[in-house]
Amino acid sequence: LSRPRLAFLGAGFAALVAVFVWSIWLALHRPPGFESLQATxxxxxxxxxxxxxxGIIILARRPGNRVGWVLFGIGIAIGVGLAATEVxxxxxxxxxxxxxxxFLAGDGGIKMGLALVAILLLVFPGGRLPGPRWRWxxxxxxxxxxxxxxxxxxxxxxxxxxxxxxxPLAWTVGGxxxxxxxxxxxxxxxxxxxxxxxxxxxxxxxxxxxxxxRQLKWVAWSSGIFACAEVVTNSIxxxxxxxxxxxxxxxxPPAVAGAAVAASIGIxxxxxxxxxxxxxxxxxxxxxxxxxxxVAAYLAVVVGAGALVGSRSGSNVLLPILTxxxxxxxxxxxxxxxxxxxxxxxYGTRATPYELLSRFAQRAAAEYPDERxxxxxxxxxxxxxxxxxxxVVLAGHAxxxxxxxAAWPPDSTPSASSVLASAPVVDAGEVIGELKLWRATPLSQxxxxxxxxxxxxxxxxxxxxxxxxxxxLRLDELRASRQRLVAAQDDERRRIERNLHDxxxxxxxxxxxxxxxxxxxxxxxxxxxxxxELKVEVASALDDLRGIGRGLYPPLLASQGLRPALAxxxxxxxxxxxxxxxxxxxxxxxxxxxxxxxxxxxxNACRHSGATSVDVGVVSGGDRVSFSVRDNGSGIGKQxxxxxxxxxxxxxxxxxxxxxxxxGGLNVASSDSGTEVAGWCPERISASIKSADDERT
Amino acid sequence: xxxxxxxxxxxxxxxxxxxxGVARVLESDPSLELVGVASDFDGLLxxxxxxxxxxxxxxxxxxxxxxxxxxxxxAILHETHxxxxxxxLSQHDEPEYALRLLERxxxxxxxxxxxxxxxxxxxLAAIHEVARGGSVIDPGVVERLVAAQARFVTSPLSSLSAxxxxxxxxxxxxxxxxxxxxxxxxxxxxxxxxxxxxxSKLQLSEEKDVNRRVKAVLIYLAEGEMAR
Numbered sequence: 001l002s003r004p005r006l007a008f009l010g011a012g013f014a015a016l017v018a019v020f021v022w023s024i025w026l027a028l029h030r031p032p033g034f035e036s037l038q039a040t041x042x043x044x045x046x047x048x049x050x051x052x053x054x055g056i057i058i059l060a061r062r063p064g065n066r067v068g069w070v071l072f073g074i075g076i077a078i079g080v081g082l083a084a085t086e087v088x089x090x091x092x093x094x095x096x097x098x099x100x101x102x103f104l105a106g107d108g109g110i111k112m113g114l115a116l117v118a119i120l121l122l123v124f125p126g127g128r129l130p131g132p133r134w135r136w137x138x139x140x141x142x143x144x145x146x147x148x149x150x151x152x153x154x155x156x157x158x159x160x161x162x163x164x165x166x167x168p169l170a171w172t173v174g175g176x177x178x179x180x181x182x183x184x185x186x187x188x189x190x191x192x193x194x195x196x197x198x199x200x201x202x203x204x205x206x207x208x209x210x211x212x213x214r215q216l217k218w219v220a221w222s223s224g225i226f227a228c229a230e231v232v233t234n235s236i237x238x239x240x241x242x243x244x245x246x247x248x249x250x251x252x253p254p255a256v257a258g259a260a261v262a263a264s265i266g267i268x269x270x271x272x273x274x275x276x277x278x279x280x281x282x283x284x285x286x287x288x289x290x291x292x293x294x295v296a297a298y299l300a301v302v303v304g305a306g307a308l309v310g311s312r313s314g315s316n317v318l319l320p321i322l323t324x325x326x327x328x329x330x331x332x333x334x335x336x337x338x339x340x341x342x343x344x345x346x347y348g349t350r351a352t353p354y355e356l357l358s359r360f361a362q363r364a365a366a367e368y369p370d371e372r373x374x375x376x377x378x379x380x381x382x383x384x385x386x387x388x389x390x391x392v393v394l395a396g397h398a399x400x401x402x403x404x405x406a407a408w409p410p411d412s413t414p415s416a417s418s419v420l421a422s423a424p425v426v427d428a429g430e431v432i433g434e435l436k437l438w439r440a441t442p443l444s445q446x447x448x449x450x451x452x453x454x455x456x457x458x459x460x461x462x463x464x465x466x467x468x469x470x471x472x473l474r475l476d477e478l479r480a481s482r483q484r485l486v487a488a489q490d491d492e493r494r495r496i497e498r499n500l501h502d503x504x505x506x507x508x509x510x511x512x513x514x515x516x517x518x519x520x521x522x523x524x525x526x527x528x529x530x531x532x533e534l535k536v537e538v539a540s541a542l543d544d545l546r547g548i549g550r551g552l553y554p555p556l557l558a559s560q561g562l563r564p565a566l567a568x569x570x571x572x573x574x575x576x577x578x579x580x581x582x583x584x585x586x587x588x589x590x591x592x593x594x595x596x597x598x599x600x601x602x603x604n605a606c607r608h609s610g611a612t613s614v615d616v617g618v619v620s621g622g623d624r625v626s627f628s629v630r631d632n633g634s635g636i637g638k639q640x641x642x643x644x645x646x647x648x649x650x651x652x653x654x655x656x657x658x659x660x661x662x663x664g665g666l667n668v669a670s671s672d673s674g675t676e677v678a679g680w681c682p683e684r685i686s687a688s689i690k691s692a693d694d695e696r697t
Numbered sequence: 698x699x700x701x702x703x704x705x706x707x708x709x710x711x712x713x714x715x716x717x718g719v720a721r722v723l724e725s726d727p728s729l730e731l732v733g734v735a736s737d738f739d740g741l742l743x744x745x746x747x748x749x750x751x752x753x754x755x756x757x758x759x760x761x762x763x764x765x766x767x768x769x770x771x772a773i774l775h776e777t778h779x780x781x782x783x784x785x786l787s788q789h790d791e792p793e794y795a796l797r798l799l800e801r802x803x804x805x806x807x808x809x810x811x812x813x814x815x816x817x818x819x820x821l822a823a824i825h826e827v828a829r830g831g832s833v834i835d836p837g838v839v840e841r842l843v844a845a846q847a848r849f850v851t852s853p854l855s856s857l858s859a860x861x862x863x864x865x866x867x868x869x870x871x872x873x874x875x876x877x878x879x880x881x882x883x884x885x886x887x888x889x890x891x892x893x894x895x896x897s898k899l900q901l902s903e904e905k906d907v908n909r910r911v912k913a914v915l916i917y918l919a920e921g922e923m924a925r
């Protein structure tokens with residue numbers, strides 16, 4: 001705003017203050033016949049001086065914000081109106097009805113000033129209406145106010161202002177119409193409009209961002225205090241027989257609270273970013289409740305105990321002392337409780353900054369370091385700082401250096417209007433990550449410091465998460481490579497078995513065929529005997545080759561599955577073997593692992609245990625396949641079970657490795673009455689994929 | 698259609714050496730005529746469609762899968778060409794394969810180990826048996842089964858006499874009572890008596906039809922231990 005205009009405004013404000021002072025002086029020196037006032041009665045005017053004062057400051061700082069003009073207007077309307085009513089009273093003595101007109105004009109000014117207060121509700125805090133439709137509320141409000149003022153001029157003989165004569169403009173013919181406007185119907189419409197205006201801030205609150213909400217909260221806070229002051233003052237004022245100084249003092253709190261409303265409007269418009277209204281509200285709630293409790297405690301002890309003890313002399317001195325002691329003792333714990341309660345009411349799940357920091361530190365130390373922990377961290381951060389999106393970024397993440405390792409809310413995308421705040425997470429001089437948060441308003445300096453502190457606290461957790469992730473990755477790689485090794489080994493065995501079958505075996509068969517052809521020919525006995533011997537040798541070589549092929553990878557296992565393959569295995573065992581094997585088909589690697597483990601365990605049982613029978617079982621269910629090989633032999637040595645790598649247990653170690661490679665495990669239990677080798681692994685490929693598995697070669 | 702003098706044969710075998718070996722054995726029998734040779738599963742089916750043989754002699758394991766294509770071909774032919782006999786030549790001595798071959802009925806089916814090329818007579822006899830509607834299971838497979846079953850005192854087979862075991866083994870190979878009698882130099886009546894004794898000792902319901910008897914005995918031998 002330009003200097004001259006500023007000077008002009010200043011002069012205007014000075015004049016306004018002068019008008020207020022003058023009208024108060026007039027009010028205190030009213031002519032006889034009018035109600036006389038005390039100086040303290042005029043304290044109600046204080047807020048109406050505060051309003052234009054704040055208005056001037058807003059106009060100076062934010063010339064574009066109409067709130068300033070509205071505030072200034074309230075001051076002018078009330079001040080000038082006040083002065084005019086007093087002047088009217090004075091003039092009525094000398095000029096009669098002319099004075100009434102001046103009084104009515106002043107009264108109209110005050111009415112318009114109150115209408116402006118309603119308009120203030122409509123346009124606060126930005127100086128604009130909540131929406132285009134609200135123009136109609138504004139117009140109606142102004143129209144009805146003007147009509148009411150006009151009606152007060154036209155009304156006849158209804159002035160309850162002491163010696164003031166009736167309005168000379170009284171319109172007797174239109175009396176009913178005037179009464180309609182000036183009477184209850186008009187009042188009802190006016191009240192409805194005021195209600196609309198009062199609803200405007202609530203409607204605005206729902207649809208606005210964090211910044212506007214904070215501004216509204218400021219005024220809601222001061223208005224709440226004002227309302228409380230009014231309620232308390234008026235309730236106490238009802239008590240009969242109060243001394244005059246007390247009555248005068250009762251007027252002070254509402255007036256001061258009204259002025260505070262003006263001040264809060266100023267803060268809301270100009271400085272709201274500097275102060276945390278939530279903290280202010282929280283403290284106010286806590287101390288108000290505390291004050292109420294102290295008063296209640298005093299009353300309870302003094303009145304209650306006084307009634308019990310009776311009004312013996314001496315007790316009057318003791319009781320207040322006792323009460324004070326009680327209050328002093330209870331004060332600290334009650335205050336702490338109340339503060340915590342107030343925090344919870346105001347911040348909700350949002351923690352106070354100190355709480356957030358300490359909780360965060362505890363978590364960082366105790367949390368199991370996985371990526372869920374990062375998400376919980378982001379969650380805590382979002383709650384604590386009132387952000388609508390938080391991401392935790394890890395440097396050198398597998399998905400790229402700026403990949404968000406965790407976010408809260410999950411999969412959230414920050415809206416365009418929000419502000420980004422961030423803090424690097426540093427561990428031993430290396431930037432290992434970043435905390436990013438999006439919020440409607442920028443962080444205050446305190447909050448940014450808090451975020452930096454939190455980032456420092458988070459470094460331990462983030463480093464642990466990184467280490468854990470790396471370890472898990474490495475573990476996964478190891479597991480996969482072990483699985484690949486086993487699968488490759490099985491494939492290699494199958495390949496060799498096939499080569500054996502297609503190569504050496506076929507050649508031997510061809511030789512057998514040619515030997516067979518010689519059968520029908522005339523041979524000398526020696527040659528015939530040689531041929532017969534050769535045939536036997538070829539047959540036994542073929543038998544050997546079949547055995548080798550089966551040992552490498554039984555074709556029956558690949559072609560028909562575990563049950564037939566294990567049946568064939570059992571048939572060759574030197575002991576009776578009873579089988580209870582699921583007929584299902586499983587993943588090839590799984591079948592291979594189970595087959596070789598059962599085969600190994602069966603061999604152990606037949607060779608070492610002195611058993612007379614073996615039970616073999618393979619069952620599937622609950623997403624896992626398990627097998628057991630149980631003999632009734634003398635058991636294997638304890639040291640073999642405990643350390644499968646040693647002596648005869650080399651096979652056990654192989655079996656354990658084999659099951660581990662398919663993600664399962666092996667259990668060996670041995671006693672004097674026999675040994676049980678049991679293993680399990682997850683069933684990853686169900687029987688339904690059997691055909692597809694068969695197609696594969 | 699069916700000539701009583703000449704049996705038309707299609708041969709399926711992917712290994713050159715084995716194919717030549719089998720072909721020579723077939724050529725040595727004037728009552729057989731080799732009408733086509735295939736080297737894989739699809740070629741086999743096409744050839745049977747085209748040449749209408751009486752008997753298919755096939756390897757068990759062939760391209761494309763190198764698994765049990767011979768047996769699968771037999772199952773398909775059971776539907777499409779029920780009159781064609783199938784002799785599966787195999788290197789697997791496990792009865793599971795033989796039982797699979799007999800899954801849809803044992804008539805006109807033979808399961809022989811490839812070792813039999815050294816005994817051309819066995820192979821040729823099997824081809825003729827199948828062409829006549831009979832069934833043959835390689836004695837090697839059956840003997841292994843019987844031996845495996847009879848090892849343990851707990852097995853019902855251990856209650857059979859040596860002669861009864863011989864009879865059982867021949868029944869499992871597909872022989873008729875007459876053939877068994879001839880082979881063991883017994884009268885048919887004695888063989889029948891043995892047969893009754895065997896079925897009652899093993900608690901099997903007696904099966905008069907020879908083809909079905911093969912399967913029943915084979916299943917008993919293969920799964921006797923398991924079926925509890």
